[in-house]
Amino acid sequence: KAGVTQTPRYLIKTRGQQVTLSCSPISGHRSVSWYQQTPGQGLQFLFEYFSETQRNKGNFPGRFSGRQFSNSRSEMNVSTLELGDSALYLCASSSSRAETGELFFGEGSRLTVL
């Protein structure tokens, strides 16, 4: 079956702009989590959605937001971009009702903020 699909794969933005990233989970998976990956901080949890509800949220400012649609597809948005937002943003889907369980990651969206 098709894996987790993230779009776009690469994008360049300037400070102050906003960006929307999209994630299509594996068919049948209802849990979608978002992570930010940087060389210095590693993988950091942003938020997790299950059945269109945000079930958990990491320690990121309110500029980072997300949502999940009825078909389980998810989007995350970052407003008023800062240089430090440059990172690989990874989406992971899971079939488990609990937050944990095997995570299936997409290839990520690499964001560069100039």
Next chain:
Amino acid sequence: TQLLEQSPQFLSIQEGENLTVYCNSSSVFSSLQWYRQEPGEGPVLLVTVVTGGEVKKLKRLTFQFGDARKDSSLHITAAQPGDTGLYLCAGEYRMNRDDKIIFGKGTRLHILP
């Protein structure tokens, strides 16, 4: 605050050598996962260990969960260039009736042919 420390941060060895990487914490985890991430891709799950002292083997890879469920190790025998990648450990724990997962920063492994 739950923390997972991975060591070494970087490791570069010759093909055919053996190596061990570590994942340590002062916290107890209900289970621990190991992922491998290759350049340009997302992490892929290698194994999940659940029981203290558990040992799992995946071909040339041996994973061990510490008796106290606070640490884990990954041993690779006769490393091959295909083992190159970023190895991440992730610990699952429960807080305030919610199940959570935290990742270490990873060990970047490079196997020289």
